[in-house]
Amino acid sequence: MLLLPSYVARALYILTAVAWCAVQYYQVIVSGYEYEIILLATHVCAAISLVLLSRSWRGHRREPGERIALLDVLFVLAITAVAVYLAMQGERLSMRMHGVSPVEFWDKALGAILLLLLLEACRRASGMILTVVGAIFILYAIYGAYLPTAIGHRGMEFRRFIDLQILSTSGVFGSPISASAQMIFYFVMVGAFLERSGASKLFTSIAYSMTARSWGGAGKASVVSSGLFGMISGSAVSNVLVAGTMTIPLMIRAGFKRYMAGAIEATASTGGQLAPPIMGAAAFIMAEMVGVPYVEVVKAAFVPAALYFLSIFMLVHAYSRRENLVPDNSYGFAQYSSEFRAYWHLLLPIVFMIVMLMNRYSLMLTGSATILVTILISQLRTSTRLTPKTIYQAVMSGTRVAADVAVPCAVAGIIVGTLVYTGLAVKLQQVILGFADGALLLTLFGAMIMTIVFGMGMPTAAAYLLGAILVAPGLQELGVPRLMAHLFIFYFAILSMVTPPVALCSYAAAGLAKANVWRLSVMAFVIAIPGFLIPFGFVQNPALALQGDFAESVRVILTVGIGVVTFSMAAGGYFFGMLAMPVRIVLCALSVLTIFPEPTTTTAGLIGIGLAAVVQLVRGRLVRGVSSP
Incomplete structure (x- = not known):
């Protein structure tokens, strides 16, 4: 060659x-x-x-x-x-x-x-996965007449195929690529400029100043900083590689086992794309496909994302108590406040962007204006100043990330166009609905598995697009609101990053932590389990996603929050005292009951958790009484 x-x-x-x-x-x-x-x-x-x-x-x-x-x-x-x-x-x-x-x-x-x-x-x-799927849909569109009636169609001449896929906005240039061109590009560039200006150092200083003197402070700081940085990085894997280089060594020095430090970082970095108000690229695609303002997506994702990070935070706390990772009082606020003072002004572009989003300015204008504000604000200090060289670097890195998102979006357009014009979309919906015989819970479980499989080894945007095209319509047929169906798919497209056997975030974290890949991947999956349960909760009761009555939203957020916290602490092995493995399993099962909206199961779960808390508190008092002189 x-x-x-x-x-x-x-x-x-x-x-x-x-x-x-x-x-x-x-x-x-x-x-x-x-x-x-x-x-x-x-x-x-x-x-x-x-x-x-x-x-x-x-x-x-x-x-x-x-x-x-x-x-x-x-x-x-x-x-x-x-x-x-x-x-x-x-x-x-x-x-x-x-x-x-x-x-x-x-x-x-x-x-x-x-x-x-x-x-x-x-x-x-x-x-290869998305590539093969795209090629199959091209062949299906042209040669579908030669397939059995159950899955075939009348066929499509190549001339007609080009008319559909290239010369219209129903194929390659359809909704997915429109979202990429009109929205995603601009916010990927915002992230690139913020990163080059030093925003990651700002987020790290905020996180450590908040958590350094608490139990497992290094782990909690990883959760906070990775969540903040994940909003602007645009990629869960790059979040691990950037934030993890700082947080993983700190956790290991603080006493965290290597595989645990890597697992915490992988799970927290994955959640960065769930975190409003900026979220990941797939969120902008979702707004386009659902046909709602991006602000509505942010509103629906806010509470589930908060619960996700709360679950990781509490698991870190429980693990730290169990492993006796005591607060390190040698870390003082002054050590981080100087760095915060050097970078605090970089919060202003983010605040500016949020204000524009809340006032419903176009995403294109919001992203462009935020870049200009970032460049101007960065000039306030030498340490953050965006020079011609760093602006050039931001443009090069931003376009690289934007290209990696745009290409799968275009392939997804091929799939969408073929599904619609051949009638295959209707047939797939019938298959999905028939699989569970109309049972919502079974259908949701099947949709979860399919989306995770789509997401194995693929960027989040591509995984979401496949799930949104092939799976979401079936959920809507069962009465799931359109936004909730797509948010469900969105969650599992992201969580595929920490789902074995192909868990890209876990692989990246294992390299930084120098830990066993499989052990770290399994632990990251365990840490993320509450994140797997939350989507089932908001699909069955959209009040969890702030859809509908305020009082009902408060009630369901409290009950699900109790369940999520209890599950995380049980998984970490500490719930008002040390937990034996059988008790941990029982508490996890009770926690799952609180996430589903049926009053009977929710009440049973809350009562069980309450009794376990009382037993643990009494047991702790007795132990302290015996050990005291």
Whole structure:
């Protein structure tokens, strides 16, 4: 294979990234393009180019100085030609009637190139699972007439397939890529600028100043800082790799076992994408697919996310009490306050962004304005100042992350279009509903398994998209509100990151902690179990997600909160005193009962937890009485 010098790839990458940003931010200035295909085509083709330039044939990030294959350069030139052609055809594509207007030769030729290079970019960025699924749906759309009647359809000529997938907004340029171009890109860039300005140090200083002098303070600081940083990192794995380099060694020095330190970081970093108000990229896609303002997604996700982090925090507390990881009073507030004073002003861009979101400004405008505010605010101190060099680095890292999100979004568009136009979506809904014979709990369990399987080894956005397309409609058929169905899928797409056997966050944390991968993965899964239960709670009672009556929301939040805290403390082995394993198992079972909305089960769970608390308190008094002189 003919190889070219590394500077060729670097130069092409810079040119493509700068051009991509110019197209994206120009639409902010002009309040949108006259022909949307200009934005969408540029977005998809630029993302494909950056993936091909930044990743080798095996899907690994290219190392500095690594040479690039001539074929990759030819791929980039070809996809650039596709972008230019589609942009130039903006008026024709906007005016044509799908299914009636002719499909030109170059439409078919360049459309085929786009589809092939999109699948190749997906293979490198997201792995084989989504790539194979996308290829299967392409073949199904064209050759479905040769399949059995139960799963087949009338078939689709290649001309018609290109008309659907490339020349309309029902395929590659459908809702998923629209969300990526109109929302996700801008918030990924916000995260890149905040990270370069030193926001991660600010979050760490806040976390340690709050928790350092408490039981297991290093572990609790990991939970807080990873949750804060996860809001802006855009990736659970990158959250582990950035925050974990600081938190995992601190936890190990504080007495946490290596596998436990890594598991806490992996679980907390995973939850960063659940944390409002910024959340992960998949949340913006969800807002687009559900058809609600992003603020509504934030509102629905707030309490479940708070319960998720509360569960990890309390497990760390219980584990610390059991392992006697006493507070380290040598850590004083003054040690962290100086760093906080150096970085506190970086909170202002985040506050500015939240205010804009709450006032329902467009996400595109909010993200763009926040970047400008971040650059201005960063100038207040030398330690945070964004120079031309750091701005360049932020743009390069931001476009890299945005490309990794955009490519699976485009492949998901292929799947959506095929499902709708072939009638397969209706057939899949019938299969999902028939699997559980209409029983909601069984259907939810099946949906959870399917979404986790989709998420194995894939970015969260891609995993959510597959689940939202294939699973969520079936839940809605059973009466689950649309937002709750998608939020359910969203949760498990994220939690797949800590679900063995393919748990990417756990793998990353194991490398930093130098711990056994399997043992750490299992522990991370155990820590995250309350997170697996919470979605079942808000689907069966949307009041948990602040949907409906306020009084009912307060009641269900309290009952589920008690259950989540009890489960975490039982898993940690300390509940008003040390717990034997049989008691821990019983308490976990009682905790599960409080999460479901039936009054009988909830009451039984609360009574059981109350009795266990009384027994533990009495037992603790007796032990202290015997041990005292």
